Amino acid sequence: QVQLVESGGGLVQAGGSLRLSCAASGSTFSDKPMGWSRQAPGKQRELVAGISSSGSTTYGDSVKGRFTISRDNAKNTVHLQMDSLKPEDTAVYYCNAGGVYFSGRYYPSTAYWGQGTQVTVSS
Numbered sequence: 001q002v003q004l005v006e007s008g009g010g011l012v013q014a015g016g017s018l019r020l021s022c023a024a025s026g027s028t029f030s031d032k033p034m035g036w037s038r039q040a041p042g043k044q045r046e047l048v049a050g051i052s053s054s055g056s057t058t059y060g061d062s063v064k065g066r067f068t069i070s071r072d073n074a075k076n077t078v079h080l081q082m083d084s085l086k087p088e089d090t091a092v093y094y095c096n097a098g099g100v101y102f103s104g105r106y107y108p109s110t111a112y113w114g115q116g117t118q119v120t121v122s123s
Contacts, residue, residue: 002026002112004095009117012085016121020080022095022114030073033101035108036080038091038119048093049080050106058106063089085121092116 008020020036035050049069050058057069068081078095096111 004097004112004114006093006095006114006117009093009119011120011122014085014087014121014123016085017081017083018085018119020082020093020095020117020119022078022080022097024076024078024095024097024112029076029078029097032098033106033111034071034078034095034097035099035106035111036069036078036093036095037108038089038093039116040088040091043091045094047106047108050099050101050108051078052101052106056101056104058101058104082119085119087121087123090119090121092118 003025006022031053033052036048039045047060051069066084071078094116095114096108099108099111
């Protein structure tokens, strides 16, 4: 009964900030990579950020410098701090866990996925 539940999405003005959270249950992910991906209408899902079990991080080029991923292993939780939001950041954001982290890149293809949380950035 592994489950990932995202929260923290909503509507924000361009330039604003949001903090997303993902709570995992059913399994501990303290020793596993985790990450965030997003999908906008009509667009393919893209990697936003990934974090290894040791805390190494990687980001998609479009969000690098604006977003920060972190994890709280004691709470089996991963977060995504989003700053300087742009309208093009509007998407459903999905938490994933149990992917692989190799050579500074996160591969979520084998990860568990949450249901997603909507982020809308107004201009």
